[in-house]
Amino acid sequence: MLRTASQFKIASRLFSSAAVRMTSSPVMPLDASKVEIQTTKTPSKPKSNDELVFGKTFTDHMLTVEWTQESGWGTPQIKPYGNLSLDPSSAVFHYGFELFEGLKAYRTPGDKVALFRADKNMERLNKSAARICLPTVDGEEVIKLMGKLIEQDKYLVPEGQGYALYLRPTMIGTTPALGVTAPDKALLFVIASPVGPYYKTGFKAVKLEATDYATRAWPGGCGDKKLGANYAPCVLPQRQAAERGYQQNLWLFGPEKHITEVGTMNAFFVFQDSKTGKKELVTAPLDGTILEGVTRDSILSLARERLDPNEWTISERYFSITEVAEKAACGELVEAFGAGTAAVVSPIKEIGWEGKDINVPLQPGKQSGALTENVAKWIANIQYGKEMHGNWSRPVA
Numbered sequence: 001m002l003r004t005a006s007q008f009k010i011a012s013r014l015f016s017s018a019a020v021r022m023t024s025s026p027v028m029p030l031d032a033s034k035v036e037i038q039t040t041k042t043p044s045k046p047k048s049n050d051e052l053v054f055g056k057t058f059t060d061h062m063l064t065v066e067w068t069q070e071s072g073w074g075t076p077q078i079k080p081y082g083n084l085s086l087d088p089s090s091a092v093f094h095y096g097f098e099l100f101e102g103l104k105a106y107r108t109p110g111d112k113v114a115l116f117r118a119d120k121n122m123e124r125l126n127k128s129a130a131r132i133c134l135p136t137v138d139g140e141e142v143i144k145l146m147g148k149l150i151e152q153d154k155y156l157v158p159e160g161q162g163y164a165l166y167l168r169p170t171m172i173g174t175t176p177a178l179g180v181t182a183p184d185k186a187l188l189f190v191i192a193s194p195v196g197p198y199y200k201t202g203f204k205a206v207k208l209e210a211t212d213y214a215t216r217a218w219p220g221g222c223g224d225k226k227l228g229a230n231y232a233p234c235v236l237p238q239r240q241a242a243e244r245g246y247q248q249n250l251w252l253f254g255p256e257k258h259i260t261e262v263g264t265m266n267a268f269f270v271f272q273d274s275k276t277g278k279k280e281l282v283t284a285p286l287d288g289t290i291l292e293g294v295t296r297d298s299i300l301s302l303a304r305e306r307l308d309p310n311e312w313t314i315s316e317r318y319f320s321i322t323e324v325a326e327k328a329a330c331g332e333l334v335e336a337f338g339a340g341t342a343a344v345v346s347p348i349k350e351i352g353w354e355g356k357d358i359n360v361p362l363q364p365g366k367q368s369g370a371l372t373e374n375v376a377k378w379i380a381n382i383q384y385g386k387e388m389h390g391n392w393s394r395p396v397a
């Protein structure tokens, strides 16, 4: 009910601006069926798997779709891979209006290429977009467009365990103006990179430096969103850790030194109660500081489905480096790994903390713990179409 004159004034202004919008041209939703395709005249030769360095080689085509506040989404274009032309005043260059996603397409039996849980990436893309005032998308339409993009360069999707096509949907604010405000122009683009293992060392356990001298994310911030702005500031601490002989940071938070993430991945630890023998798979809870990893979610779901609840507890809870150090000291630390789309799982062998190295057990003669190895197999079987799991694997080309 409208109680005061000023409430009435505000309401009538809102109604009249809605009426103006209704009479102006319609704001278009993203529509994959409108795609225009321009193919390259110089198709590239596929590289051998040995030559693939993560994210250095790209397929011949890319997808672009422009958006304006006035007209909505424009015509999707699939065109030869190439430079973007942007006004130097574009919002992305000045205030970080940028988000990205990472997902993979895999060669599966029957000469099909399938995306792994692309719907989850689209959900997250929209959460990131909403957080930095960029437009949201109909995820299904973007998935269809990615299917058409993959179709163009299907012969460049590598084959073999550990190899895939990494897709990088990205959205940027392109409004050419220096005012700090929500962009009224944006560009969504998708590039694709044939990839092998993320780390040059392959499936090899890494040494981490527990990091409390820099903070990746904080309560009320946007560490749970996939924004480029979360990544650049983490490179300096990573270089500093590398100078001391550690490959990645184990990000701690707060006076309790909670373990949050590892490098660009979610962190998983396995503990075993020496009295009861019961094991616990633990990862940090999604409290707004933790990226909602698709691999994280897949591991939790599969662990809940496949591990015997009499032997295992699956926990999303706070845990600290102090707890890890104490458990390691009394033989209750079983294994640890990072989980993300790029590396899938990345085993951990040592954690530098307070001038000492905490040893994380590996299986004798192997580069990971037993659960890490199993989880890697469970996920790979679904990704490469050897096993069905609901709609996780979705053929698109």
Ligand code: COI
Pocket (backbone or CB within 6 Å): 102, 264, 265, 339, 340, 341, 342, 343
């Ligand atoms: C992932 O683990 O999938 C990542 O986010 C890494 C990516 C930034 C290369």
